[in-house]
Amino acid sequence: MASDKQPLRIGLIGFGCVGQGFYDIVQQQPGLGLAVARIAVKNPDKPRPLPADRFTYHADELLADATLDVLVEVIDDAAEAFRLVSAALRQGRRVVTANKAMLARHLPELVQLEQNFGGALLYEAAVCGSIPVIRTLDAYFSHEPLRAVLGIFNGSSNYVLTRMSEEGSDYGPALAEAQAQGFAETDPALDMGAFDPRSKAVILAAHAYGVFLNPDEVLNLGIEAIGAADIAHAAARGQKIKVVASVQRLPNGRVAALVTPQLLGPESPLFTVEHEFNGVLVEGEYAGPQFLRGRGAGGHPTGSAVLADVLALRRGLRYGYAKRPTAPAVQPADELALDVYLRHADVGVLREVLTWLELPAAALRTDVHGVYATGVVPLLRLVQWRDELRAAGVFVARRGEVRLTEVAEAAGSGHYQVDEARLA
Amino acid sequence: MASDKQPLRIGLIGFGCVGQGFYDIVQQQPGLGLAVARIAVKNPDKPRPLPADRFTYHADELLADATLDVLVEVIDDAAEAFRLVSAALRQGRRVVTANKAMLARHLPELVQLEQNFGGALLYEAAVCGSIPVIRTLDAYFSHEPLRAVLGIFNGSSNYVLTRMSEEGSDYGPALAEAQAQGFAETDPALDMGAFDPRSKAVILAAHAYGVFLNPDEVLNLGIEAIGAADIAHAAARGQKIKVVASVQRLPNGRVAALVTPQLLGPESPLFTVEHEFNGVLVEGEYAGPQFLRGRGAGGHPTGSAVLADVLALRRGLRYGYAKRPTAPAVQPADELALDVYLRHADVGVLREVLTWLELPAAALRTDVHGVYATGVVPLLRLVQWRDELRAAGVFVARRGEVRLTEVAEAAGSGHYQVDEARLA
Numbered sequence: 001m002a003s004d005k006q007p008l009r010i011g012l013i014g015f016g017c018v019g020q021g022f023y024d025i026v027q028q029q030p031g032l033g034l035a036v037a038r039i040a041v042k043n044p045d046k047p048r049p050l051p052a053d054r055f056t057y058h059a060d061e062l063l064a065d066a067t068l069d070v071l072v073e074v075i076d077d078a079a080e081a082f083r084l085v086s087a088a089l090r091q092g093r094r095v096v097t098a099n100k101a102m103l104a105r106h107l108p109e110l111v112q113l114e115q116n117f118g119g120a121l122l123y124e125a126a127v128c129g130s131i132p133v134i135r136t137l138d139a140y141f142s143h144e145p146l147r148a149v150l151g152i153f154n155g156s157s158n159y160v161l162t163r164m165s166e167e168g169s170d171y172g173p174a175l176a177e178a179q180a181q182g183f184a185e186t187d188p189a190l191d192m193g194a195f196d197p198r199s200k201a202v203i204l205a206a207h208a209y210g211v212f213l214n215p216d217e218v219l220n221l222g223i224e225a226i227g228a229a230d231i232a233h234a235a236a237r238g239q240k241i242k243v244v245a246s247v248q249r250l251p252n253g254r255v256a257a258l259v260t261p262q263l264l265g266p267e268s269p270l271f272t273v274e275h276e277f278n279g280v281l282v283e284g285e286y287a288g289p290q291f292l293r294g295r296g297a298g299g300h301p302t303g304s305a306v307l308a309d310v311l312a313l314r315r316g317l318r319y320g321y322a323k324r325p326t327a328p329a330v331q332p333a334d335e336l337a338l339d340v341y342l343r344h345a346d347v348g349v350l351r352e353v354l355t356w357l358e359l360p361a362a363a364l365r366t367d368v369h370g371v372y373a374t375g376v377v378p379l380l381r382l383v384q385w386r387d388e389l390r391a392a393g394v395f396v397a398r399r400g401e402v403r404l405t406e407v408a409e410a411a412g413s414g415h416y417q418v419d420e421a422r423l424a
Numbered sequence: 425m426a427s428d429k430q431p432l433r434i435g436l437i438g439f440g441c442v443g444q445g446f447y448d449i450v451q452q453q454p455g456l457g458l459a460v461a462r463i464a465v466k467n468p469d470k471p472r473p474l475p476a477d478r479f480t481y482h483a484d485e486l487l488a489d490a491t492l493d494v495l496v497e498v499i500d501d502a503a504e505a506f507r508l509v510s511a512a513l514r515q516g517r518r519v520v521t522a523n524k525a526m527l528a529r530h531l532p533e534l535v536q537l538e539q540n541f542g543g544a545l546l547y548e549a550a551v552c553g554s555i556p557v558i559r560t561l562d563a564y565f566s567h568e569p570l571r572a573v574l575g576i577f578n579g580s581s582n583y584v585l586t587r588m589s590e591e592g593s594d595y596g597p598a599l600a601e602a603q604a605q606g607f608a609e610t611d612p613a614l615d616m617g618a619f620d621p622r623s624k625a626v627i628l629a630a631h632a633y634g635v636f637l638n639p640d641e642v643l644n645l646g647i648e649a650i651g652a653a654d655i656a657h658a659a660a661r662g663q664k665i666k667v668v669a670s671v672q673r674l675p676n677g678r679v680a681a682l683v684t685p686q687l688l689g690p691e692s693p694l695f696t697v698e699h700e701f702n703g704v705l706v707e708g709e710y711a712g713p714q715f716l717r718g719r720g721a722g723g724h725p726t727g728s729a730v731l732a733d734v735l736a737l738r739r740g741l742r743y744g745y746a747k748r749p750t751a752p753a754v755q756p757a758d759e760l761a762l763d764v765y766l767r768h769a770d771v772g773v774l775r776e777v778l779t780w781l782e783l784p785a786a787a788l789r790t791d792v793h794g795v796y797a798t799g800v801v802p803l804l805r806l807v808q809w810r811d812e813l814r815a816a817g818v819f820v821a822r823r824g825e826v827r828l829t830e831v832a833e834a835a836g837s838g839h840y841q842v843d844e845a846r847l848a
Contacts, residue, residue, distance in 0.1 A: 021710075025710050028571075029567065030748065032567055053441065063451055070750050129712065130708070130711040130712055130714065130795075132564040135563075135564065136556055136560075139559075139732075139736065139739075140556040140559065140732050141732070142732075142735060143453065143456055143731065143732075143735060144728055144731075145453075145731075247588075269696075269717070272693075272696070284554070284728065286445075286449050286724040286725065286727065286728040286731075287554040287718065287719065287724070287728040287729070288554055288718060288719040288722070288724070288725050289718065289719070290554065290555065290716070290717070290718040291715075291716070291717040291718070292713040292714070292715070292716050292717075293693070293714070293715040293716075294711065294712060294713065294715070295711065295712040295713070298712070300710040300711070300712070301711050301712045303710065304568055304708065304711040305711070307567065307568075307710075308563075308564050308565070308566075308567075308568075311566060311567060314561065315563075315744070320739070323687040326455065
């Protein structure tokens with residue numbers, strides 16, 4: 001650890017939006033006692049805002065440099081990020097990462113490496129930008145039994161939805177605007193297809209419930225097929241459509257997670273989370289409902305979260321993962337149901353979709369904006385048909401939280417007793 | 425520190441709403457590794473929910489008991505709380521307190537004792553019940569330059585305002601209801617007169633800016649004189665009245681704090697903070713605006729915050745007060761101005777109030793609810809006349825944030841440069 005006189009030497013891997021935001025904040029505050037000693041980037045030909053001699057093009061040089069006190073990894077490439085972060089942890093180093101896709105995929109292994117080699121890994125910037133949700137769940141709520149953690153975890157898709165809602169514009173122009181504003185990742189499919197918020201839900205589940213979810217097993221439905229008609233349908237009911245990621249404890253004590261568009265009324269705190277902002281609701285058994293809102297994207301807000309992690313590492317902070325020893329089971333999708341809204345401009349397609357999801361033809365409805373369908377569908381069907389739904393351009397939104405099927409609820413009442421006993 | 429097998433032994437001083445809430449949570453979760461070993465209360469004659477042999481009536485016995493690992497002080501009496509907490513810190517002990525009035529008055533001395541004797545003092549439950557605002561400011565925003573920290577910090581008065589707004593009822597019945605619901609402290613004057621949120625603002629200023637404010641020098645105006653006419657006046661403009669505590673950095677780099685009722689529109693995140701909930705807005709230079717909302721009162725929510733502190737002490741957490749070395753000066757009231765709304769049923773009284781506050785007679789206005797006045801007044805006048813305003817039953821609400829007078833702004837531009845240079 002650096003002394004008070006010796007600045008903490010940081011090796012920065014990646015100099016995109018987040019990397020530059022972090023660098024900028026450190027440069028503007030010399031009193032922090034931090035020095036970005038070395039910066040590694042991939043592409044030697046890309047124009048950079050700093051002189052070329054500030055950069056190396058081989059991140060491995062930073063791994064080999066024992067004079068660096070902390071490594072900050074903020075690159076896009078999840079596979080390369082995993083290679084670098086896991087190698088650094090094998091050296092017992094202190095590491096900050098913002099790569100949610102990498103974390104969601106490799107969290108169990110990384111936590112194991114941290115433990116085995118005595119390093120430390122923090123990643124507040126990976127979830128909800130500037131909002132300190134990971135440390136709040138990990139430390140403050142370390143022993144608070146939680147009913148649910150849910151929210152808007154993706155600033156890009158929320159920006160698109162807000163602009164569609166404000167302007168009555170269609171999906172394409174709103175997406176182009178989000179990209180022009182710098183609120184979209186390199187690959188917009190990760191944001192718009194809800195892969196990005198799914199990664200974040202998986203990360204939060206580790207701290208909120210001690211559960212390491214497999215991201216592939218978490219249903220994610222995006223907004224690629226949304227149209228002005230859907231926004232208008234919601235608005236006519238005083239509602240908005242938001243992409244909501246939820247991780248919750250079911251009445252049987254198990255944990256369920258999913259990410260889908262959702263129709264929300266003004267009674268939801270998420271209703272007023274607009275543009276690139278993120279919002280998180282935490283429902284504590286004793287603490288009651290907590291709501292946090294802040295910027296979910298942007299160089300400075302996310303860079304500020306990276307800085308907070310670097311300073312926390314200097315103070316010796318590590319995540320506690322306190323709920324790992326009492327982690328509940330994950331609820332399989334086959335006992336879950338979801339009340340949904342479905343739309344496709346072609347009624348023929350919509351009719352076929354009803355058969356995929358075990359809905360009767362009577363589920364079809366008509367309003368001034370066209371034909372749509374509503375009904376309670378087995379979650380397993382949505383999981384099994386999600387690629388087809390995406391390919392067919394069907395827009396799907398839920399109208400409430402996921403719940404146990406009636407059959408499961410009746411059969412599973414024993415689980416609930418067991419769980420409550422553990423809490424009591 | 426207790427080993428994994430040996431539970432942490434807690435000495436609990438006070439068994440009111442918060443003490444019982446904390447005790448209850450600990451009892452319901454045996455897996456926490458905590459034991460409430462001894463409980464001290466003041467009154468031997470009061471009926472208690474536990475057998476009499478669980479209690480001692482001499483808190484000093486807990487101070488003398490070296491087998492206790494942590495002392496939790498949750499009594500109402502600020503003077504006695506200070507005596508106990510300071511004595512415990514002189515022993516180098518680990519202490520949790522929820523007594524905001526005591527903290528606001530004695531924070532510099534307590535921090536010094538903590539430092540001198542190697543103990544630790546945490547007090548998350550003292551501000552905004554279940555919301556982790558102190559640790560968020562102290563650790564997560566330890567080096568984030570903040571523009572402002574403001575919010576609704578008092579659940580009791582917010583409950584009264586919400587009920588008045590919902591029911592159109594007057595102040596008296598709404599207060600009686602808040603007391604019946606258990607959302608009022610022993611002495612409602614502390615809540616309704618905005619002394620309680622002032623204490624909380626003083627505590628937050630220490631973590632947000634490194635400034636130890638003198639509570640007596642922070643203007644606090646309450647809601648004792650509010651009437652249905654004021655609520656109706658606000659509602660007619662699409663606004664609500666909330667008691668808002670603000671600590672902010674002015675353009676001259678100095679810090680100003682005050683607590684008053686405020687007229688707020690739906691654009692404010694505080695607009696939807698209702699009943700006993702609290703809400704905090706943190707405006708970060710880099711992180712952007714952050715908003716936190718949660719239960720600000722109640723045994724379980726506040727007890728949950730006490731528990732989080734006890735567990736944090738077990739992990740070795742101490743507050744960092746990182747901004748102490750760079751604490752800005754406090755802005756004297758004589759260069760500040762505030763845009764206010766004033767009402768008294770008696771127009772004669774209101775006319776006299778105008779002279780107290782240097783407002784012209786033309787400041788008087790009339791609407792369907794009667795006569796009121798508006799205008800920009802010197803903050804110093806409000807400070808000097810606050811007792812008279814309270815005694816006369818004048819309701820005062822601000823219509824925006826405090827600001828430097830035009831004269832001060834022109835003269836103070838040098839300060840601004842200095843401050844920005846320090847940040848840059």
